[in-house]
Each structure stands twice: as C-alpha cells, then as structure tokens.
Amino acid sequence: MLLNPVISKLAGKRVVLASASPRRQDILTNVGLRFEVVPSWFKETLDKSVFAAPYEYALETAKQKALEVARRMHMKHLKTPDIVIGADTIVTLEEAILEKPVDKQDAYNMLSRLSGKEHSVFTGVSIVLCNRQKDNQLEMDVFDFYEETKVKFADLSEDLLWEYVHSGEPMDKAGGYGIQSLGGMLVESVHGDFLNVVGFPLNHFCKKLAEIYYPPSKQTINRIKHDSIPYVETFENLSDVEKDCCVKREAPDVKKGSQEKCNYALRNKSSNVTVPDTAALQNGIPETNHLQLPANIIHLLDGFKASKTLFAACKLKVFDELKEKRDLKAEDISEKINASLRGTEKLLDACVALGLLEKTHQVYSNTEAANTFLVSDGEFSIHEYIMHTNDNLWPLFTNLELAVKEGTCQKQRVIEKHSHSLVQDTHLCNQDKKKSFMTAMHGMMKITAKDIATAFDLSEYSSACDLGGCTGSLAHDLVQIYTNMKVNVFDLPGVIENVCHFQPEHFDTSRITFTSGNFLEDQLPEADLYILSRVVHDLPDEKLDHLLQKISNACYPGKSALLLAEIVLDEEKREPRALLQSLSMSEGKQRSGSEYRSLLQNYGFTSVVFRKTGNLLDAVLAVKS
Numbered sequence: 001m002l003l004n005p006v007i008s009k010l011a012g013k014r015v016v017l018a019s020a021s022p023r024r025q026d027i028l029t030n031v032g033l034r035f036e037v038v039p040s041w042f043k044e045t046l047d048k049s050v051f052a053a054p055y056e057y058a059l060e061t062a063k064q065k066a067l068e069v070a071r072r073m074h075m076k077h078l079k080t081p082d083i084v085i086g087a088d089t090i091v092t093l094e095e096a097i098l099e100k101p102v103d104k105q106d107a108y109n110m111l112s113r114l115s116g117k118e119h120s121v122f123t124g125v126s127i128v129l130c131n132r133q134k135d136n137q138l139e140m141d142v143f144d145f146y147e148e149t150k151v152k153f154a155d156l157s158e159d160l161l162w163e164y165v166h167s168g169e170p171m172d173k174a175g176g177y178g179i180q181s182l183g184g185m186l187v188e189s190v191h192g193d194f195l196n197v198v199g200f201p202l203n204h205f206c207k208k209l210a211e212i213y214y215p216p217s218k219q220t221i222n223r224i225k226h227d228s229i230p231y232v233e234t235f236e237n238l239s240d241v242e243k244d245c246c247v248k249r250e251a252p253d254v255k256k257g258s259q260e261k262c263n264y265a266l267r268n269k270s271s272n273v274t275v276p277d278t279a280a281l282q283n284g285i286p287e288t289n290h291l292q293l294p295a296n297i298i299h300l301l302d303g304f305k306a307s308k309t310l311f312a313a314c315k316l317k318v319f320d321e322l323k324e325k326r327d328l329k330a331e332d333i334s335e336k337i338n339a340s341l342r343g344t345e346k347l348l349d350a351c352v353a354l355g356l357l358e359k360t361h362q363v364y365s366n367t368e369a370a371n372t373f374l375v376s377d378g379e380f381s382i383h384e385y386i387m388h389t390n391d392n393l394w395p396l397f398t399n400l401e402l403a404v405k406e407g408t409c410q411k412q413r414v415i416e417k418h419s420h421s422l423v424q425d426t427h428l429c430n431q432d433k434k435k436s437f438m439t440a441m442h443g444m445m446k447i448t449a450k451d452i453a454t455a456f457d458l459s460e461y462s463s464a465c466d467l468g469g470c471t472g473s474l475a476h477d478l479v480q481i482y483t484n485m486k487v488n489v490f491d492l493p494g495v496i497e498n499v500c501h502f503q504p505e506h507f508d509t510s511r512i513t514f515t516s517g518n519f520l521e522d523q524l525p526e527a528d529l530y531i532l533s534r535v536v537h538d539l540p541d542e543k544l545d546h547l548l549q550k551i552s553n554a555c556y557p558g559k560s561a562l563l564l565a566e567i568v569l570d571e572e573k574r575e576p577r578a579l580l581q582s583l584s585m586s587e588g589k590q591r592s593g594s595e596y597r598s599l600l601q602n603y604g605f606t607s608v609v610f611r612k613t614g615n616l617l618d619a620v621l622a623v624k625s
C-alpha cells in the first residue's frame with residue numbers, strides 16, 4: 001500500500017497525539033498508526049486579533065498544544081516522545097472565528113449564522129520532532145501546515161436547529177456541528193478534504209510526513225505520477241515486512257535489485273486502475289478488484305499475539321537478563337531463561353518487531369522503555385502489573401463470549417470457586433499472592449500517581465485519606481508535592497501488614513500513616529480530602545451508594561472534597577481503554593465526566609470537575625458544598 005511506507009516510518013517511535021478529540025484518534029488509528037494519547041493542557045485563549053488570517057490562529061494553537069505536551073512529557077519520568085502531533089480545528093464565517101460553543105444558546109447562535117451559507121473549516125496541524133540531548137535538554141523541530149475545506153449549509157429552520165442543539169452533538173465541536181454524525185444532515189456541499197472538517201486532514205498529514213522522512217530526489221520529482229501522497233523512492237530504509245511483500249509481488253521481467261522491485265509494487269498499487277498487475281496476468285490469475293483489509297482489523301487480528309508476547313517475555317524475565325548483561329545473543333538468553341533456542345529466537349525477534357528490544361548483528365539489547373518499565377526491579381517497573389494482567393485478566397478475557405452472553409464476570413468460572421470479592425479471595429489469599437498483587441498495584445500507581453496528584457491544585461487540603469490506598473504510592477507523591485498535607489492510607493488489614501515492604505528508602509514518611517479497616521464496614525478516618533483510586537468503577541450500585549453516602553456524611557460542606565482516580569470515558573463513549581476494561585464485566589461500570597458529575601451530585605458534591613491526564617488514570621475532583 002502506498003500509504004504504508006509513510007505511516008510505517010513512525011513504527012517503533014514514541015508517537016503522541018496531543019489531542020483529546022476521539023475523531024482524531026479514530027482517523028489515525030484507522031490507518032494503522034500506533035500512538036499514545038496525551039491531551040494538551042494548553043488553553044485555547046490566544047488573542048485572535050493579533051493573527052493576520054484565521055488559519056494562522058489555528059496553526060499557532062495546534063503548535064502550542066503539541067509543544068506543551070512535548071515539554072510536559074519530557075519533564076516527567078524520562079518519557080520524552082519522538083513525535084508529538086497537535087491539531088486545532090476552527091470554523092470561519094465572514095472573518096469571524098467560531099470554536100466550540102460554550103452553551104446551547106451559543107451553539108444555536110453559531111448554527112443559525114451558518115444556515116444557508118458557505119463557510120470554511122481550517123485545521124492547523126503541528127508535528128513536533130523531539131530530540132533529547134545528552135544534557136537532558138529537549139531539542140524540538142516543528143513542522144506545520146493547515147488545510148481548508150469549504151462547507152455549505154442548507155437553509156435550516158429554527159426548530160430543526162434547536163432539535164439538533166438538544167441532541168448534545170454540537171457542544172465539543174468547532175462551529176457547533178459534527179459533519180460525520182447528525183450534523184451531516186445540515187450540509188449541502190463540501191469542497192475539499194472531508195476529514196479536515198472532522199478534525200484531521202489525513203492526506204495533507206501523509207504528504208507532510210513524506211516530506212519530512214523522504215525528501216524527494218531529483219529523479220523522483222520527475223517521476224511523480226500520483227497527485228496525492230508523494231511518491232516514495234527511498235525504500236531501503238523500510239521494514240523487512242514491506243520488502244517481503246514487495247518481493248512477493250515481483251514481476252518476472254522486473255530487473256533484480258530491491259529498489260526496482262519495490263518501485264514496481266508501489267506504482268502498481270498507486271495507480272488505481274490503469275496499470276495491470278503483470279505478475280498476476282503472467283501467472284494466469286485474472287485481475288480482480290483488490291480490496292484492502294483495513295489496518296485496524298489487521299492490528300486486531302494480531303493484537304492478542306502481541307500482548308501475549310509481552311507477557312511471555314516478562315514472565316521469562318528476558319528484559320531482566322538483558323538489563324544485567326546488556327548485549328546478548330539468542331543462545332545466551334535461551335540458556336539463562338532455560339528455554340529452547342528455537343523458541344527463544346522467535347520470541348526475541350517478535351519483541352524486536354514490537355519495539356521492546358533492539359537487535360544489531362544477532363545481538364539483542366533492551367530498549368530504554370524496557371529498561372525503565374519492563375524489568376522486574378526498576379523504580380518504575382510495571383513487570384508485576386503485567387504478570388497480574390497475564391495471570392488474572394487474560395483468563396477472564398478468554399471467556400469473553402460467555403461473559404457477553406451471560407452479562408456476568410467470569411472470575412468464578414476461572415478460579416472455580418464462588419467468590420464475592422476477587423481482591424479478597426484470590427489476590428489476598430496467601431502471602432505470595434498478596435505481595436505480588438500489591439507489587440502490581442504499586443507499580444501501576446507509581447506511574448500515574450504524580451499526574452493524579454497534580455491534576456488539580458490540592459494545596460488547600462491539609463489532611464487526606466486514601467481509601468483503599470494499598471502501598472501508599474499516591475500518598476508518597478501527595479506529601480512530596482503538598483508540603484502541608486498529611487495522608488492516611490486506609491486499607492484492609494492484610495494489605496496494611498505488608499506495606500513496610502514498599503516504603504521508599506531515604507524518604508520522609510512522617511506525614512503518612514497507615515490504618516487498617518474496611519471502608520464499606522468501618523468508620524472512616526477524618527480528613528479534608530477523601531481519595532478513591534480505581535474503586536468506583538469496580539463497585540456494584542448498592543455498595544457504591546453506601547460508600548459515597550458514608551464519604552458524603554464524613555465531609556464538611558465547603559471544606560471537604562472527594563478525589564477519584566479512574567479512566568474517565570469521553571462523552572461519546574469511544575475511549576477504548578475504559579470500554580475494553582469494562583468487558584471484564586465487574587459488577588461496576590465505567591463512566592464519562594458528565595456521568596461522574598451526576599453521580600456525585602446525588603451525594604451533595606455540587607462542584608465536580610474532571611481532568612484527562614493522558615496517563616493510565618484520569619482525575620475527578622468533587623467538592624461538597
């Protein structure tokens with residue numbers, strides 16, 4: 001596929017989309033790009049009057065969104081990305097810039113201005129290439145571009161517009177409409193790139209990538225036939241997979257040499273209908289309309305294999321061996337992990353393909369990410385959390401069809417015993433399991449604690465109580481950041497008796513206390529700020545009601561608050577991590593920001609705000625008034 005070389009140039013790189021827009025995530029996922037989503041905290045409040053043209057405003061906003069994320073990630077946990085992509089979409093009508101409506105009246109006003117007229121949609125896109133220098137300074141190269149699409153609205157009646165506004169669709173969209181959904185019914189014609197209106201000009205983005213990664217040679221420019229994505233000449237840098245697929249398509253009369261072969265394959269695919277597949281014809285295979293399997297389906301077909309490769313490599317301690325010895329051959333590794341050479345080679349090569357290991361001249365080494373996160377003893381290791389996923393979640397998901405049919409969690413089937421609480425009965429049933437469960441939760445929380453602690457300014461709360469706070473990893477970050485705060489970690493006795501194994505050395509823990517108890521049954525300790533991390537989504541309605549009522553009763557109006565750490569679903573409920581997690585069919589459920597708001601308002605928390613952190617968990621702060 002002609003697009004593949006462009007997108008696959010980003011494979012193995014840490015690509016970050018600095019956007020909370022689910023549409024942008026979909027567009028890029030659908031073409032097979034692998035990326036992390038870290039929504040930008042840049043406030044879209046640039047003074048529009050200083051920009052000579054509206055697109056300059058969109059470009060600058062997109063750039064600032066991307067730069068903010070690049071800098072923030074660089075500063076935290078050595079997580080410097082390779083590439084950050086930012087975007088900003090605006091609607092312009094007669095010089096006025098329309099962004100997202102602030103309320104329903106504003107949405108109605110925007111839409112009635114657009115009614116019967118043609119307007120422009122501009123998306124500015126910024127691609128920031130990051131480079132961490134030896135002295136840990138961040139060097140960035142910024143590439144940006146914008147795309148304009150003209151959209152003409154039909155004449156729309158007041159009633160129709162209000163009905164549309166009440167659908168809720170306009171609120172998170174520039175100009176107050178979504179052309180890809182109900183809003184498509186308002187549109188008479190579109191001139192230009194449709195995806196640009198939806199928030200991401202994919203075609204122009206690919207051109208820009210090609211420009212960045214394949215600056216065209218003189219001959220190439222002369223040979224460009226395709227008027228869309230620039231012709232790709234420099235093929236020798238592409239992955240083996242691509243080379244293989246080109247070789248397979250080699251025509252008998254094509255001269256030897258990989259460059260020639262690849263060019264043939266590319267031209268053939270790029271030309272839509274005009275160039276016959278000579279290889280197929282010479283083999284006597286009639287040419288047919290060739291349907292390409294969408295990249296997301298291909299990824300999903302293989303997704304479980306990739307996850308299991310990571311789990312197996314962790315379980316066999318491959319990353320630990322490579323951390324200790326650095327560069328090893330497959331023979332040495334197979335001996336150390338006590339596995340067959342054949343199996344080890346296959347596992348190692350799969351890890352290389354997944355970007356977990358590096359390989360040069362048959363010698364394997366850890367990537368920086370593997371050294372940081374996948375070894376079992378690193379400060380930010382999630383090794384035990386990966387093992388928990390392998391040992392406890394994987395079996396649940398192998399029963400997914402049954403879980404869907406029955407609408408119930410499959411843990412009983414999996415552990416073959418009746419259980420009211422997976423946590424208590426399986427993870428805490430013996431000392432070893434207890435420790436590995438706590439290590440898993442500790443590693444997971446360590447990665448995300450700082451983002452939870454800093455999602456809001458919590459300096460006005462002098463005492464906090466982390467209900468179900470396990471090893472106290474969030475407490476450690478809280479007391480470090482808020483120098484006046486004392487934190488009480490409240491958890492089951494079986495957990496509290498083991499917390500001593502998880503306390504960091506050389507760290508003042510005098511403001512952290514640990515209290516044994518069951519938050520559903522026992523009296524809650526007094527605190528200004530109660531915290532529930534990964535608790536709410538797991539509790540059935542009845543228990544949740546009981547717990548929230550207890551917390552609400554313990555809170556002083558105007559003084560106390562509740563902080564939740566959860567994956568917050570987007571309003572359209574399309575965020576894959578939360579939706580996939582909910583398939584484990586625990587008795588609780590995943591919620592969007594507005595669902596958390598209405599839930600917590602029932603318990604007297606009138607001010608409820610949430611923040612997407614871009615990390616494993618998001619934060620919700622609810623203040624009782």
Ligand SMILES: Cc1cn([C@H]2C[C@H](O)[C@@H](COP(=O)(O)OP(=O)(O)OP(=O)(O)O)O2)c(=O)[nH]c1=O
Pocket residue numbers: 018019020021022023024039040044065087088089090091100121172173174175177178179180183197198199
């Ligand atoms: C006009 C139009 C806009 N939109 C969306 C695209 C963008 O998501 C949004 C414009 O707001 P943006 O500020 O560009 O993006 P965002 O707030 O959704 O995400 P972030 O700032 O985190 O990147 O409007 C549609 O989905 N359909 C449409 O037809």
